[in-house]
Amino acid sequence: MAYLWSDKVTDFYYSNPESDTVAVLWTDPDDGITREHYIRVDEEDEQWRDFVAEFPYEEINRRSDVRNENFREEFREAFRSWAQREDVDFIDPNSTNKFEDVIIDFISEFDNTDAEQKEKLFKLKLKIFEQDVVKDSGSDDKYKNAKTFIRKTENPMDALLGYMVFTNDAELKEEGVFIPFK
Amino acid sequence: MTVRTPVYWDGSNVVDMTSTHITQWKTYIAYLYATDPTVTCSVVSGSGTLSPTMADTRLKAGAASTSTSAFVAEGSTAEPATVTVNYDKITGPTYDTSLSGQADTNNFAFPVYRDGNNLKAMSLTDYKDTFMYATLDAMITASESAATNGTYTISTAASVTNYAEASGAGTAVFLDTRADTSAYTNGGIPETLDQPTTVTSYFLQRANFGRTFPTQALLLTDSSGNLNQVDLSSDTSSFNAILKNDIRFYAAEDDGGHKLSYNINGSGNARGTAMVDTRLNGSGNYGTRQVGDDYRSQEFPNGSAATISTYTFKIVHV
Numbered sequence A: 001m002a003y004l005w006s007d008k009v010t011d012f013y014y015s016n017p018e019s020d021t022v023a024v025l026w027t028d029p030d031d032g033i034t035r036e037h038y039i040r041v042d043e044e045d046e047q048w049r050d051f052v053a054e055f056p057y058e059e060i061n062r063r064s065d066v067r068n069e070n071f072r073e074e075f076r077e078a079f080r081s082w083a084q085r086e087d088v089d090f091i092d093p094n095s096t097n098k099f100e101d102v103i104i105d106f107i108s109e110f111d112n113t114d115a116e117q118k119e120k121l122f123k124l125k126l127k128i129f130e131q132d133v134v135k136d137s138g139s140d141d142k143y144k145n146a147k148t149f150i151r152k153t154e155n156p157m158d159a160l161l162g163y164m165v166f167t168n169d170a171e172l173k174e175e176g177v178f179i180p181f182k
Numbered sequence B: 001m002t003v004r005t006p007v008y009w010d011g012s013n014v015v016d017m018t019s020t021h022i023t024q025w026k027t028y029i030a031y032l033y034a035t036d037p038t039v040t041c042s043v044v045s046g047s048g049t050l051s052p053t054m055a056d057t058r059l060k061a062g063a064a065s066t067s068t069s070a071f072v073a074e075g076s077t078a079e080p081a082t083v084t085v086n087y088d089k090i091t092g093p094t095y096d097t098s099l100s101g102q103a104d105t106n107n108f109a110f111p112v113y114r115d116g117n118n119l120k121a122m123s124l125t126d127y128k129d130t131f132m133y134a135t136l137d138a139m140i141t142a143s144e145s146a147a148t149n150g151t152y153t154i155s156t157a158a159s160v161t162n163y164a165e166a167s168g169a170g171t172a173v174f175l176d177t178r179a180d181t182s183a184y185t186n187g188g189i190p191e192t193l194d195q196p197t198t199v200t201s202y203f204l205q206r207a208n209f210g211r212t213f214p215t216q217a218l219l220l221t222d223s224s225g226n227l228n229q230v231d232l233s234s235d236t237s238s239f240n241a242i243l244k245n246d247i248r249f250y251a252a253e254d255d256g257g258h259k260l261s262y263n264i265n266g267s268g269n270a271r272g273t274a275m276v277d278t279r280l281n282g283s284g285n286y287g288t289r290q291v292g293d294d295y296r297s298q299e300f301p302n303g304s305a306a307t308i309s310t311y312t313f314k315i316v317h318v
Helices: A046-054 A055-084 A099-108 A115-130 A141-150 A157-166 B018-034 B122-141 B238-253
Strands: A011-014 A019-028 A034-038 A172-173 A176-177 B007-009 B014-016 B040-044 B054-060 B066-069 B081-087 B090-095 B112-115 B118-121 B150-156 B161-163 B174-179 B198-208 B219-221 B227-228 B260-264 B275-280 B285-291 B294-300 B307-312 B313-317
Touching: A011 A055, A011 B227, A034 A046, A034 B307, A055 A115, A055 A141, A099 A157, A115 A141, A115 A157, A141 A157, A141 A172, A141 B313, A157 A172, A157 A176, A172 B066, B007 B219, B007 B227, B018 B122, B018 B238, B040 B198, B040 B260, B054 B307, B081 B174, B090 B260, B112 B219, B122 B238, B122 B313, B150 B313, B198 B275
Parallel strands: B054 B174, B054 B275, B174 B275
Antiparallel strands: A011 A019, A019 A034, A172 A176, B007 B014, B040 B090, B054 B081, B066 B294, B112 B118, B150 B198, B161 B198, B174 B198, B219 B227, B260 B313, B275 B307, B285 B294
């Protein structure tokens, strides 16, 4: 295997909420500069297969989680600073949003062209991957396929269906998702 | 498909070449191709035939708001908007179709292999499978080396060892830009709306590895039945010239599914880095500035960078 990044990788992570592209940081020994190299997640592509052969999905997930957690902490800090300002009013008297409405709207009216909604989907996926039942699921193909399914899905309903593979013994099939009665 | 194992003279016997020897020959043939490729891509100023419109997007600040009595509230100031710059700077693949393949002259134009206890000259089909197609297969791998000589890739550096930048002038085929958040300050309100910084430049590169002659000579037979070793020290010796002609011919004109081609986001193997459009994903950083009775407010780009679109340059046989 010979790529510009071979043997020079310093970090890697999913670079978007859809988790369909990985950013690989590699340091050029000739000039000491760290550069970005991007690979689209594509099992048909030789470069991607070579990359995951060396850096498995679990490690990409882990590093992505670490990076996203850093961003979340920065956001929390910024939010705390903002919230401590005297002119901030948390109560929106005009809000009519109910919890159940928010959930149903998010699932049934999801728009994957909307950056804000895509970010919410990304956070949902992260939350799923943070669950112990997912983290501790092992390397069985059933669970690996489910993780890939969740990673690639473009709507919250499918993400939750993928999650049910871990929680409800659901199975991903060619024709859809099989969910057993409990 | 019949891939033969060529033979060579080891000083006392005619023996089969090892896989290492054969790889050396394929790498040498790739080098011959790289000296004068027949499938080329070039960098143009616009309207390239290969690249789809590759969009680089970034956020710019919303327009500033002013009031003589109080700051315009965040909910009423203009939101950051998206700026889009399209790139379409790769043309190709362009095929040189001026060549003809070497014919099987007198049935001994091609190297010899062992058939049981006999030595036979390869047929044209054997020769194509053993040398041309095997070399062209190695040339389209995602992993790059001297075996992929003469083919193209994408890099984030203008100068890369063993590669020649396709434009010859360091012209990027795609720029990924983002809003330069450090350029927006409250003291500067009203700030210039679009203040970008280039995050990554992407360059089209052609592999240009040096030559290494194979260590063992192929054997050819002649009309008298003699075995002759091909020249190992000249690219222009008669058989090496045939190899060069034919790899150039089959790369550009093969009708057996081994012609070289390139695309963006199509089928094939990714070459080099994918080109990505990244953009800050924040909903706006609200800033204010008061100058006497002039209350100014403006929303600046903010957030963390996320990949919006991915463009992968690929090589494939057609």
